[in-house]
Amino acid sequence: MLVSEVFRLQVAKLHLGRPTMRASQQDFENALNQVKLLKKDPGNEVKLRLYALYKQATEGPCNMPKPGMLDFVNKAKWDAWNALGSLPKETARQNYVDLVSSLSSSSEAPSQGKRGADEKARESKDILVTSEDGITKITFNRPTKKNAISFQMYRDIILALKNASTDNTVMAVFTGTGDYYCSGNDLTNFTSATGGIEEAASNGAVLLRDFVNSFIDFPKPLVAVVNGPAVGISVTLLGLFDAVFASDRATFHTPFSQLGQSPEACSSYTFPKMMGSAKAAEMLLFGKKLTAREAWAQGLVTEVFPESTFETEVWTRLKTYAKLPPNAMRISKELIRKNEKEKLYAVNAEECTTLQARWLSEECMNAIMSFVSRKPKL
Numbered sequence: 001m002l003v004s005e006v007f008r009l010q011v012a013k014l015h016l017g018r019p020t021m022r023a024s025q026q027d028f029e030n031a032l033n034q035v036k037l038l039k040k041d042p043g044n045e046v047k048l049r050l051y052a053l054y055k056q057a058t059e060g061p062c063n064m065p066k067p068g069m070l071d072f073v074n075k076a077k078w079d080a081w082n083a084l085g086s087l088p089k090e091t092a093r094q095n096y097v098d099l100v101s102s103l104s105s106s107s108e109a110p111s112q113g114k115r116g117a118d119e120k121a122r123e124s125k126d127i128l129v130t131s132e133d134g135i136t137k138i139t140f141n142r143p144t145k146k147n148a149i150s151f152q153m154y155r156d157i158i159l160a161l162k163n164a165s166t167d168n169t170v171m172a173v174f175t176g177t178g179d180y181y182c183s184g185n186d187l188t189n190f191t192s193a194t195g196g197i198e199e200a201a202s203n204g205a206v207l208l209r210d211f212v213n214s215f216i217d218f219p220k221p222l223v224a225v226v227n228g229p230a231v232g233i234s235v236t237l238l239g240l241f242d243a244v245f246a247s248d249r250a251t252f253h254t255p256f257s258q259l260g261q262s263p264e265a266c267s268s269y270t271f272p273k274m275m276g277s278a279k280a281a282e283m284l285l286f287g288k289k290l291t292a293r294e295a296w297a298q299g300l301v302t303e304v305f306p307e308s309t310f311e312t313e314v315w316t317r318l319k320t321y322a323k324l325p326p327n328a329m330r331i332s333k334e335l336i337r338k339n340e341k342e343k344l345y346a347v348n349a350e351e352c353t354t355l356q357a358r359w360l361s362e363e364c365m366n367a368i369m370s371f372v373s374r375k376p377k378l
């Protein structure tokens with residue numbers, strides 16, 4: 001496969017020691033002005049995130065005395081700011097700028113009379129979305145590439161989850177076509193980008209943040225039917241699911257260090273919480289690949305099924321679950337997740353900022369170059 005010339009030039013530039021892109025004070029001030037011009041009301045959750053990031057960027061970690069239980073407004077503000085912990089001012093400033101730019105683009109789209117309508121109408125071949133028996137089934141459908149996720153597939157999934165959160169189905173289920181569940185991020189996403197690598201990394205970080213937020217925000221039960229090996233982001237995301245059913249053929253692999261990258265999808269928080277820091281480090285730092293049973297023992301998988309009966313058993317179970325009262329499931333999920341949400345948004349934002357810099361690092365570029373320039377199989 002030919003590696004794009006742009007990517008080669010950017011690698012050369014990087015070797016000359018070009019600094020990483022950061023939001024300047026001017027970018028921050030522009031973002032503050034842009035918020036006033038937003039055409040669409042971003043809603044309370046986003047407003048709280050904007051508030052918290054602004055306070056963190058200008059004053060550092062939360063310095064406000066904890067308000068009383070009945071002071072709901074200030075308590076919500078305190079929770080949002082406090083959840084950012086010791087996030088550095090510079091990172092908060094960058095996250096603020098990124099968040100405003102994503103809001104501006106989504107608030108402009110409908111007035112251009114384009115994106116909203118087009119996206120609904122578009123049929124996606126690599127992400128299949130079907131609704132049956134109260135279940136929205138979202139399938140990674142790119143078996144020739146082991147279901148690797150392209151930039152377009154990230155966007156398709158955001159849209160599918162958005163639609164599924166308000167339609168009349170009661171749960172969403174992810175699975176894969178073919179022998180793999182998913183091989184993670186498409187490693188050619190950055191090498192085939194048309195602009196410069198810095199622009200691609202910056203756009204990638206915004207897209208990744210929105211993508212992961214759409215899982216954090218999904219209000220109905222979210223289930224993964226892991227039909228085969230899972231790699232990278234398809235594994236880390238599982239920490240945000242409500243149930244994970246795996247075939248005994250499935251494996252779980254997060255080779256981030258090997259790729260010069262760092263964890264995403266809130267796994268730097270959900271994995272240690274779920275399995276303890278020692279086991280999380282084995283996966284996220286050292287790239288240990290787990291079998292389905294090992295992943296079950298670590299709490300990442302709900303139940304493992306023999307490959308021979310996997311599909312029948314799991315789908316029978318899911319159809320039964322889908323008959324449970326939908327409001328009760330939604331309300332219970334909200335109770336389970338509510339206290340974690342602000343923390344998850346903050347972790348997601350920090351992981352994306354960290355990854356953006358990693359994608360521009362020599363370690364990561366070398367790893368991607370070595371993957372895309374592998375010898376073709378005979």
Ligand SMILES: CCCCC/C=C/CC(=O)SCCNC(=O)CCNC(=O)[C@H](O)C(C)(C)COP(=O)(O)OP(=O)(O)OC[C@H]1O[C@@H](n2cnc3c(N)ncnc32)[C@H](O)[C@@H]1OP(=O)(O)O
Binds near residue numbers: 259
């Ligand atoms: C918005 C941006 C967000 C970014 C978020 C970041 C997330 C981080 C990650 O997800 S890190 C994980 C990245 N994934 C990988 O490192 C896996 C890479 N792939 C492999 O190691 C192997 O392909 C394999 C182990 C998955 C399968 O090996 P096998 O030998 O069985 O098969 P092939 O290697 O021949 O694969 C068949 C074709 O599929 C292509 N392919 C597989 N995975 C990917 C991938 N992740 N990205 C791009 N392409 C992939 C592979 O190149 C073969 O294509 P070809 O037939 O055209 O050569």
